[in-house]
Structures are given as C-alpha cells and as structure tokens.
Amino acid sequence: MLDKMSMSLLGLVALLLSAPSLAVGGPPTQSACSVTATSSSCLAANGGRAYLSLQNISDAVIYCSTDGQAASTSHGYYIAASGAVAWWDIEPTVPKTQINCMYDGGSTKTLIVTEQTQ
8 A cells, every 4th residue: 555655746747748749940939918898819821830729817718719710609619717728739639720728707808829830
C-alpha cells in the first residue's frame, strides 16, 4: 500500500503528464480578448498555427467557434467560467481559421488567447 506522500507524488506526475505541451516552433504569444454578446473575432486565421489555448477568466460561460463562423450558444465550444481552458496541440486538429467568441450576457468578459506557430 502506498503512503500519502507517494500517492501525492503519483498524482503530481499524472497531472504533469496530462498537461498540454507547446508545439515546437516560435515563441507563444498571448493576448486578452474582450468578449461581448455579439460574436466577434478573438484571433485571426493563421495557417501556421501549431498550438492554441482559450482560457476563460471571467465569471460567465464563453462560446468560441473554431471554424471561422459566428459563435453562438448553439455553435461553438462551451468554455466554462473561472479559468476553464480549451486547447489544441496535436496536428491536424489545431484550428487554423479565425476564432470567434461571444457570451450570453450584457457586459464584457475576458478570454486569454495563447497561440504558437510552427
């Protein structure tokens, strides 16, 4: 039977192994996107994109479309409030199209966008 310290170490190793890794390429760039109730661009299309993460640091759900179309509550990824992250780091699944986001509310929310190119 493993003691508590061994279990903690095993948990930490499992967490580190499951964390997203940045793809090989240029340095990652990070920006804050202001998200409103109207779908708008948070990131332009980029054919060289090798890594993408979208982190919702707001207190409301944000929806992001990765196919270049307008985001809505019925079209796009649901990114939960308070730090939830959606990321892509394995080719060919990394979206290369424009990333559009919105949320279902009245004020402005913030999404942290991290991108790395090949």
